[in-house]
């Protein structure tokens with residue numbers, strides 16, 4: 001009886017896997033459709049417009065995990081086939097637009113932000129639905145748009161211009177690997193030797209911290225050869241022109257150490273010959289700074305002695321982890337304290353059963369005092385996501401807070417995400 005049950009279980013499992021793979025082959029070609037969108041609006045209002053499209057070779061993402069069931073992020077796209085009847089692909093992410101929406105400027109003016117959304121190339125016309133979260137954290141649909149595959153004139157690009165390096169590429173089966181690409185910003189042709197040695201440094205940093213150090217065989221790291229117009233990163237040094245092709249700049253939204261770029265079309269254009277799922281912008285600067293947005297990109301300055309900022313920002317951009325630090329002058333109750341935040345390593349205790357409660361010892365009090373007794377124990381410690389009160393972190397210290405190893409909760413979330421990309 002047991003043997004028969006196992007047999008049926010095996011049949012069911014193998015059918016499930018085959019059904020998903022054939023779903024990919026039924027609906028998609030092994031190429032990528034790049035959608036160049038404008039994400040525009042102001043506080044409380046947003047819209048998407050697809051401006052241009054182009055096709056690049058190969059699909060770097062999973063061919064079996066076509067649906068994003070992580071419930072992370074603040075935006076979500078869903079791709080429907082069969083005249084809008086069959087969901088064939090979904091993906092969650094965050095954006096620079098959403099961060100700008102929280103600034104004072106967004107109350108009175110409209111913003112228009114570039115975004116590049118990448119989906120496997122559909123075989124037939126599809127509909128793409130754009131969603132964002134409302135103030136209660138629930139998804140709402142912004143708009144649905146048709147993508148004609150047969151009758152569309154795709155943008156043509158000069159593929160000869162951009163050659164990638166293989167920094168840590170152990171297998172060409174890219175659909176079963178997490179493919180990370182390192183993009184150099186602020187390196188001119190004169191800095192080419194430094195550019196290559198910094199790329200190797202960044203690649204080594206990835207594998208210097210657990211759990212990435214134990215997942216080397218799951219990760220491909222590519223480097224994009226690209227030379228900027230001027231050495232260094234604009235935003236703090238007035239001798240560097242901020243209007244570069246890549247547009248990478250310090251002082252984003254008046255936060256001096258926050259390095260970002262609004263030039264998403266150009267950023268993705270230089271990557272047309274690389275199979276990539278995560279973008280790392282390596283900034284040729286020794287001044288502390290960086291930033292990471294979930295499924296968007298990350299930036300980090302280069303410090304040969306310390307890869308902490310790079311890995312911390314990758315925690316944001318890869319696994320959607322929240323910051324576990326607070327700022328002393330920030331005791332104001334924010335919107336996220338009234339609801340349970342979507343970040344898996346931060347809780348407001350409004351719905352804690354969905355977070356890391358199962359990883360705590362039953363005797364550990366909630367909230368947990370920040371004392372020696374609960375050092376190196378999973379608990380619920382007040383102070384996270386920039387506020388001192390009302391939001392809680394799972395560990396007294398963690399890489400999402402300072403230069404320490406990832407806590408058990410963050411490690412678990414990163415491992416789950418690694419499986420999502422590579423199983």
Ligand SMILES: [Zn+2]
Pocket residue numbers: 324345394395398399400406407408409410411
């Ligand atoms: Zn953590």
